[in-house]
Amino acid sequence: MIKEILEDAEVGRLSMCKDGDPYVVPICFVYLEGSIYFHSKKTGKKVDYIKSNPKICFQVDDHEILLSEDPCKSTMKYRSAIIYGKAEVLKDEKEKIHILKKMIEKYDKKNISGQIKDVSRVEVFKIKIEDITWKSNI
Numbered sequence: 001m002i003k004e005i006l007e008d009a010e011v012g013r014l015s016m017c018k019d020g021d022p023y024v025v026p027i028c029f030v031y032l033e034g035s036i037y038f039h040s041k042k043t044g045k046k047v048d049y050i051k052s053n054p055k056i057c058f059q060v061d062d063h064e065i066l067l068s069e070d071p072c073k074s075t076m077k078y079r080s081a082i083i084y085g086k087a088e089v090l091k092d093e094k095e096k097i098h099i100l101k102k103m104i105e106k107y108d109k110k111n112i113s114g115q116i117k118d119v120s121r122v123e124v125f126k127i128k129i130e131d132i133t134w135k136s137n138i
Contacts (some may be wrong), residue, residue, distance in 0.1 A: 002134050005081045006031035009060035010107075014038070016049035016056055023049050029058075030102045036083065036127035037090075037099045047123060050087045058083040058127060081134040085127045096124040 015024045025046055029038040036058055040046055050056070061080035068074045090096050096119045104116075 001079070001136060002081055002132055003031070005060060005062070005079045005134060005136075006036070009062060012036070012038075012058055012060045014046070014056060014058055016046070016053065018049040018052040028103065028107060030099065030106050032099070032102055035129060036085075037103070037124060038127075039100060039103065039122045039124045042121065042123055050089075050125065054086040054088060056085060056087050056127060058085070075137075077138050079134070079136040079138065081132060083127065083129050084131040085129045087125045087127050090124045090126055093119055096122075099124050099126075 012029045027038045063078035
């Protein structure tokens with residue numbers, strides 16, 4: 001079930017903390033071989049937070065609200081997962097290109113993206129998963 005949730009979700013929420021200040025940001029990601037991968041520009045708040053403290057919390061979900069004429073009988077179908085781990089910057093250019101291609105495969109349904117030409121402008125991160133919790137009501 002966890003694998004399907006992580007493969008199906010289009011947006012995840014990355015939670016970080018730096019000097020006691022929390023920060024959550026929605027991200028596009030890909031789940032491969034037991035790890036979460038995402039990319040970012042080389043500078044910015046997300047990169048600063050991760051480099052200061054690589055411990056993260058990552059959350060994904062999908063849901064459908066089922067309304068009833070009796071509000072007390074309304075409910076929700078959902079699946080969700082919360083991941084705890086550490087984020088690290090990928091250094092190997094071939095690995096970065098591989099991950100970016102997998103992200104393009106996931107998100108570019110119309111196949112309009114060009115070739116990956118320059119990975120020096122982005123950081124690609126790997127979240128090493130330390131713990132996962134999940135829930136579903138389908």
